[in-house]
Amino acid sequence: MKEIVLCFLDITSEALEDNWLNRVAAQVAPNCTRKRNGKKAPIVHVEMWFRDTDEDGYACSICFGKTVHWHKKSFSRVWFFRSLWTTDEAYAKIKSWCMLQRGCLFNSIGFYALGIGMKISGRWPSWFGFKNRYFCSELVTTALKHGDILPASQSTVIHPEALFTLIAPISSVSSIKEKNFSSITY
Numbered sequence: 001m002k003e004i005v006l007c008f009l010d011i012t013s014e015a016l017e018d019n020w021l022n023r024v025a026a027q028v029a030p031n032c033t034r035k036r037n038g039k040k041a042p043i044v045h046v047e048m049w050f051r052d053t054d055e056d057g058y059a060c061s062i063c064f065g066k067t068v069h070w071h072k073k074s075f076s077r078v079w080f081f082r083s084l085w086t087t088d089e090a091y092a093k094i095k096s097w098c099m100l101q102r103g104c105l106f107n108s109i110g111f112y113a114l115g116i117g118m119k120i121s122g123r124w125p126s127w128f129g130f131k132n133r134y135f136c137s138e139l140v141t142t143a144l145k146h147g148d149i150l151p152a153s154q155s156t157v158i159h160p161e162a163l164f165t166l167i168a169p170i171s172s173v174s175s176i177k178e179k180n181f182s183s184i185t186y
Contacts, residue, residue: 002091005049005174006140007059008080008164010041015078021064028115029161043161046136048143049075050095060098060143061136064111068104068139082167083174084149094147101143107133110157119157137163 009016011026022044029042047061052072059073075081086094107122110133122133134142137160144150149170158166 001085002088003051003174004084004086004091004094005051005057006082006084006163006167006171007047007049007075008043008082008160009045009078010080011044012041013078015076016045024115025111025160029159031161031165043080043164046140046160046163047073048094048098048140049073050091050098058095060101060139062104062106062134062139063136064106064108066106068098068101068134070099070102080164081174082164082171084144084167084171086147086149090147090149094143094149097146098143101132101134101139104131104139105133107135107138110138111135114157114159119155121157136160 011022016022025044026040026042029044045061045063047059049057049059051057056072056074058070059075060068060070062068104122105125107120109124110120110122113120122135122138124133126132137158138156141150141154141156141158141163144167145152145154145156150166154166
């Protein structure tokens with residue numbers, strides 16, 4: 001079994017830029033009841049992390065105005081982590097699919113359309129011979145479908161908050177830091 005860690009940021013995270021796009025993403029988040037410091041704290045960003053060692057691994061995601069990245073990354077404790085345990089085959093399929101998406105552009109149309117309740121997949125550029133486009137949760141959901149972690153019927157156009165809720169029953173709360181249980185005393 002192999003572990004894939006989904007790494008989430010909520011709108012209150014200090015790791016997140018305070019910009020209009022993130023605030024809009026928080027405003028259109030579906031059914032968020034989570035609060036931090038008395039404020040509504042919806043998830044607004046997600047990355048997929050493939051552990052190499054206890055401290056680092058390769059991350060795959062995309063941010064507004066950038067392209068899909070695949071690079072070595074470590075995460076701080078301000079993120080929320082959910083572990084998905086997969087077969088070796090599913091892990092390899094998802095990892096190779098993610099590497100092949102490097103350089104794909106951001107699906108701005110699909111991201112903005114989420115705010116008005118429309119679901120516009122980033123597959124539309126492929127109709128004209130170009131690579132697909134993604135926003136962060138669309139990329140992660142598509143990858144999970146590619147590895148048969150999520151059913152083929154699952155829409156890939158999904159808000160990061162909705163993805164967090166969707167994977168909760170099939171994942172576990174996780175940490176990406178090695179645990180030092182020898183220092184615990186009773």
